[in-house]
Amino acid sequence: MRRAIRTVSAILAVVLLVTAFGTADVSAKSKKSGAAKLARPKISVKTSGRYDVTLHWKSVNGAEKYLVYQSTKKHKGYKLVMRASAGTNSYHTDSVKSGKLYFKVKCVGKVNGKAAKSKFSKIKKVKISRPNKKGNSGKYALGNAGYNGKLKGKKLVFVGSSLTAGYRSKNVSFVDYLAKRTGCTVVKDGRSGTTTARNGSGKDFVTRSVSLINRTKRPDLFLCQLSANDATKGIKLGKVTPAGTPMEKFDTTTVAGAMEYIICYSDKKWGCPVVFYTAMHIDNPRYKQMLSLLKQVQKKWNIGVIDLYHGLNKYSIKGKTYRLYMHDRLHPFKAGYLKWVTPYFEARIPGFLNMPLRSYVPPGETEPPTETEPPTEEVTDPTESTEPAESTDPTDSTDSETGTDEAESSNSEDQNPL
DSSP, rough: HHHHHHHHHHHHHHHHHHHHHHHHHHHHHHHHSSBBBOOOOOEEEOOOOOSSSEEEEEOOTEEEEEEEESSSSSSSSOEEEEEETOOOOOEEEEESSSEEEEEEEEEEEETTTTEEEOOOOOOOOEEEEOGGGGGSGGGGGGGOOOOOTTTTEHEEEEEEESSHHHTTTTOOOOHHHHHHHHHHHHHHOOOOOOSSSOSSSSSSSSHHHHHHHHHHHHSEEEEEEOOOHHHHHTOOOOOOOOOOOOOOOOOOOSHHHHHHHHHHHHHHHHHEEEEEEOOOOOOOHHHHHHHHHHHHHHHHHTEEEEHHHSSSSSGGGGGHHHHHHOOOSOOOHHIIIIIIHHHHHHHHHHHHHHHHOSSOOOOOOOOOOOSSSOOOOOOOSGGOOSEEEEEEETTTTOOOOOOOHHHHOOOOSSSOOO
């Protein structure tokens, strides 16, 4: 009898044990299967052939944010490049290097009121085409620029950064082509990596403009670049001052104050028309704010503006042509200067030569800053120009260059020429 009782007890224990484990296993599966998840995003990616990428994804039910990751390696090195809210289904950038790029996207949100997230999308690859270095071939040399004499006898002064210097075109820029084609005399002061506003380097546009104005005879037109370096280096934007603000009140460490000071100082010493020209397209929100400031300055001071940012739309030419014209989104080859940038300037400069001067010049006799550098020499024949502008490798390109670009970049003090 006792033996039978022990057997029954053992059987009952086994049954209870199996039941317990079975219940636990079912519970775990239930918990796992009941976890809130969002659908995996489906993405596509393409390039226009102009050093830019556009990524699209389909909307996911319940998604509140889409997280976009980018890398130059397929299985590592991913960085979060965008947090997109619901309703946003694309990501675009033109700040990319030549070569391969990889993207993946996941989303976060809610399912049945509970926080949820998705798995990463499948990885998508895109290949960014390299620039065509034939854009610096002899076909586009100054000697092949042609001649029309449209600005013969006119004297133009240019102050700017790498766009003005000709950073990726062996120090030949639109300034040199203008002189060769139109017969004008030019003063070219282009230095890579420099800013419009004062930043303590002594190479900013304010300091260099004052030096030129003090040491150079009055030109027919003064043209100053609105440098993209102010945006990428986080220079303060500032505000355009009310009418009647004395010259000494302009804050030249801000973009707005620097522009106003340059205009006002030119008025006092030269009294010639003033034009600001923009950088080429840069996908940077701070530079867009600078363009807004430029419009305000233009309205207040009645200056000329040559808008390369909007005027030279990269989508107006084929990707293959763009790569022949442009080393990257900001720096043309000789082909780009000769065929694209120079004609744009050439068509607009004559309209500024007889532009009425400002009717208001703020009072004040602020002394110019002490200059330690020699004045820029006038260049009547671009093929005999003097010292080339400084050059450094741009942050958006790792391609090595031969010739003068590479040699000069190793001696630069600035690592972000624009």
